[in-house]
């Protein structure tokens with residue numbers, strides 16, 4: 001994985017993917033979005049969870065606005081689809097992704113954070129969607145993902161008024177599941193990723209892929225899918241070993257596959 005603005009660090013079963021463009025507050029230009037897409041499409045074998053964070057004072061300042069001015073409507077649609085590909089790769093990829101947030105999580109940065117499965121924010125974090133006040137629209141899947149975290153009404157208010165949510169209010173609104181002291185988001189995200197990496201892969205797969213789909217389905221479809229997942233999951237050797245270990249009062253032998 002080689003891109004000057006995206007770093008990749010392997011730590012045993014987990015990987016840390018870092019936006020590394022601090023001088024521009026990790027603003028996402030086309031090169032960086034494509035690098036992110038390629039990174040999640042080509043995770044090395046054995047990576048069982050990923051942490052995404054940003055270098056410097058901020059997680060991410062969103063779309064690189066210097067690239068916006070050159071685009072017509074048709075190019076804009078394709079650009080948005082490119083972001084969708086990249087961020088779908090985060091949400092619907094192969095392994096769980098934990099976002100470590102600090103400073104600005106704005107615009108496309110919030111879209112990236114919302115594609116992750118768990119968000120840890122430190123107390124310097126703030127959330128905003130400046131798209132509305134800049135005369136543009138979200139294009140990285142935000143209109144689909146962000147209302148699922150905070151609701152349509154809050155998102156509409158943020159986009160219409162430019163409202164900024166500070167860390168604690170943002171956590172209460174639903175942006176983040178964990179709020180930690182300044183500078184501790186990465187350590188907490190790594191701790192969570194390491195814990196998640198010990199889950200049975202089928203469990204993580206079901207939680208990443210089945211759960212959000214079930215939540216969208218009419219009740220009878222959802223219950224049907226849930227029953228299938230319940231049956232498949234409990235039949236997996238990893239599940240049998242883990243339940244047996246609990247009943248026998250010993251540590252489970254955790255397999256790597």
Ligand SMILES: COc1cc(/C=C/C(=O)SCCNC(=O)CCNC(=O)[C@H](O)C(C)(C)COP(=O)(O)OP(=O)(O)OC[C@H]2O[C@@H](n3cnc4c(N)ncnc43)[C@H](O)[C@@H]2OP(=O)(O)O)ccc1O
Nearest residue numbers: 024025027061062063064065079080104107108130139140
């Ligand atoms: C429409 O189709 C789309 C849309 C999208 C997604 C859209 C969006 O993301 S819109 C939101 C864009 N982002 C912003 O409006 C935030 C702008 N930045 C800031 O408000 C601040 O920089 C800050 C993040 C709060 C940080 O403040 P501070 O620490 O004081 O840093 P600055 O001095 O302001 O900036 C330093 C340096 O970085 C450059 N920079 C910052 N943000 C951006 C940016 N978003 N784009 C480009 N450059 C940025 C800033 O200009 C400074 O540069 P210097 O050269 O002057 O040092 C998705 C997909 C679609 O299809």
